[in-house]
Amino acid sequence: MSTDQEYRYIGKGISRLDGLEKVTGSAQFVHDMAFPGMLYGKTVKSPHACARIVSIDISEAEKMPGVCAVLVGRELPYKVGIYMIDKDILAKGVARYQGEPVVAVAARSELAAEEACAKVKIVWEELPAVLDPREGLALAAPLVHPELASYSYMKGVFQPQPGTNISHHQKIRKGDAEKAIDQAEIVWKTQFYNPPVQHVAMETHTCIAHALPGSQARIWTSAQSPFTVRNLFSACFGIPHQNIRVHVPYVGGGFGGKAGIHLEPLAYLLSHKAGGRPVKLTMTREEEFGTIPSRQGLYSQFTTGATRDGKIVSLIATYIWDAGAYADYGVNVGRAASYSGAGPYEVPNCRIDSLVVYTNKVFGTAYRGFGHLEVLWGIERNMDIGARQLGLDPVEFRRRNVLRPGAKTITGETISEHTGRVDLCLEKVAEEIGWSGIQTEEERAQARDSGKLRGKGVALLHKAPAMPVFTSSAALLKFNENGSVDLLTSITDYGQGTYTALAQCAAEELKMPIERIHVPWESDTALTPFDWQTVASRGAFMGCKAVMAAARDALQQIKETAAQILRAPVGELVCRDEAVFVAHRPEERLSYREVVMGYSYANGNSIGGPVIGRGHYIAQGLTHLDLETGQGLPALDWTYGAHGVEIEVDLETGEITVLNLATALDVGQVLNAQSLRGQIIGGVVQGLGSALLEEFRFSPQGRLLNAGFVDYKIPTSKDLPRKMSQHMILTEQLDGPYGARGAAEHPMISIPGAIGNALCDALGIDFFELPLNAERVWLGIQRQRSVLQNTLPRAIMLPQAIKLPQTVHLDRGGG
Amino acid sequence: MLHEIPLYTISVEVNERTYTEKVPAQMTLLQFLRERLCLTGAKEGCGVGECGACTVLLNGKAVDACLVLAVEADQASVRTVEGEARDGELTLLQRAFIEHGAVQCGFCTSGMLLSAQSLLEKNPHPDQEEIVEAISGNLCRCTGYVQILEAIEAVALGREEGG
């Protein structure tokens, strides 16, 4: 399975290239940057979930010392958005979520800007808000965007439904799902909920914008995708691309939250109004929670049909996304999660309706795994519940249904031998946790006296990048005078290790030591080559492909010059150890250094010239999905995986301790063993945050109640599993670099499902809502006690809070 | 006209150099280091003492610099990440962080290093639990902590060679 080729760098645990700068504190983040004359921006935000702006009085704020500019929405005739252009830069007329910026100030210090903000007077008229997406679907619901029909959006991909709160309706139709359910021998129904959560990158969103004469703009931003910032900025203001220069230096974490455009337009407008002084706009941690987009919430429901011997025949799923006030990436999350929306299983008949619903809350965006953690929470719990209905072992039930070569996905893609082996991932984690089947009631009863119950669970995962069909990457390899190389890319490495992987790839291909490859840690849209976005676990895959092409190009240039000097045909030249030589006469050689800036003969005649290798890669063979059926080829590569966990639950406190957590991923090929391990552990622990700790809590009026680390906890060093292990399956991806496929997001996905399944094994209680914090688990235990004491038969306890949406018209025609 | 803000003269030793500066009463040690001395290695992750990104050593003790006022650091000695490596020679911890993959985005790294450094100076051979405890106030969203703990442990066990 694995390629037996010997690599010098690929697969090795090369330490990060940027380690030195980071451990010495010399790595500069936008957070650390300042320019002469720079001003600081601050905003006044809406205190209401939904309210009309009756009047704004900025007269006193303008007079405050140190204030250079005050902006209100009505002076800004611009709208911004990535897939749906629906957002004002400052709220105009109506504020749609608590935390939405309404007025902005630029002043000589942060304190002066804050003091000026405090002097702004706004009269509000509160309006009825949509706080639950299920209610937002009701025909009588207030509309978050009554102007939806007038917005531009990416046509042919998204389907907003004007006159409703639906910003996108993604449909998947395969076979006849209803009929197959009617005829199925066993049918079961389930419903689940994921709350909205935050990414919590340690560097909050920050940028510096400089409005320059002649409609020029320079931007330094803590962002993942410099070219997307530039493109959307250009679309927003009508400034041509070449006039906008976006710099991305070191970035303190992204996780999808910095994938698109955020504060840059506002900082630019402040700079413009302040007469062209640079303006820095940084979110406080509280604003990071309440103003900057988050991961949207999800209500999911499933009707599943199977044969008595455990073969799934049909799945009907409805996903209702709590997208918040603006579409941002949310519409694409709803889309991408649907084509993975049946899990890594062969489902012959499938119907999915994924509805992205506007609500009056902080809005959703991309977050590591892009909708997959959310849908797979339900899918993987649904599998365990189904196994119980069928009287089957949950591992065996999965075995009978996983995608195998020859199977067709729900969008009609045929799985091949090289797509990846989810079955092997499953077997590996089952073995690692010593899976021996679900406990019986008697076994649990025996253990109950100890006050602690143990349980085991598994969950599978899959994900393909969510990206447009034309997604591309480019790379340049620019030789220096001493024969070393600068590798230029506009992929952003905000921790994943992509740059180190690209350098390994360049060193491998150029046949030179990695120490001589240098990756400047700054992307600059004027100097580094185009790259679509750093999202979706595509960076190393597509970036390496571009670097490989660039290396071929550079070596060709080196050989062409060397061929003249060595008087040999290009085809007989070989490159190795930073030198080019004639294959059968290795002593006839030139070092790269002698060739890469041009070669001078003894008499002074010179040939060749600076070598710059150029390479690109574009996703191949992808198709748009049919709007009515969702059929097509959306996926560059599928990465499959599985987690197996063993947990212990304290019956008195409801607290869960993770004793063992094994992860298996089919990565195709390991590019860098150390960073892959880091990505897996980091992702798993982030997944544990979603599983056990994290959720936004809102007041009945839609106010965010936990916008800070005091009330919103993320995992610390004390929250780690007692044991964690990582296992790689290596099914070569034919078009992947060295056979590799993306793996940065996947470790986070399905951690909640694995824990939820283990919790059910331990307690015999089904939980349907996240997070599985001590409070929720404890309440579940108490509820079970009363059921047991009343000697009621144990049944699936459906969560009280989830009602079916009664007014969704799923067959409403496409928009 | 800006307000007349009363200023206080402080004298602080930072990374073995003494700085005498006039500062407003509300200026935090973190602001002082980052804005006045341009030592931006310590980061602000929350500003309220909940994340540890701003950790520095104040008289040898790890503190959240966002919670300390600059005037409180008068006559004190402060160590920041910029002062850890000597003559281009990394500390054992810094080297271990690189070698063990303990760094991803790097935003938490300086705080982590100083929390760990302070532990090892008090207690050169801590056990695992003590290491976990020492960095439990430092949030890291990228690494999942394991490689950070391994790096510190390697130094504690003397597996990281000097020189």
Ligand code: FES
């Ligand atoms: S910035 Fe000081 S603890 Fe977070």
Ligand code: FES
């Ligand atoms: S390495 Fe990114 S927060 Fe720790």
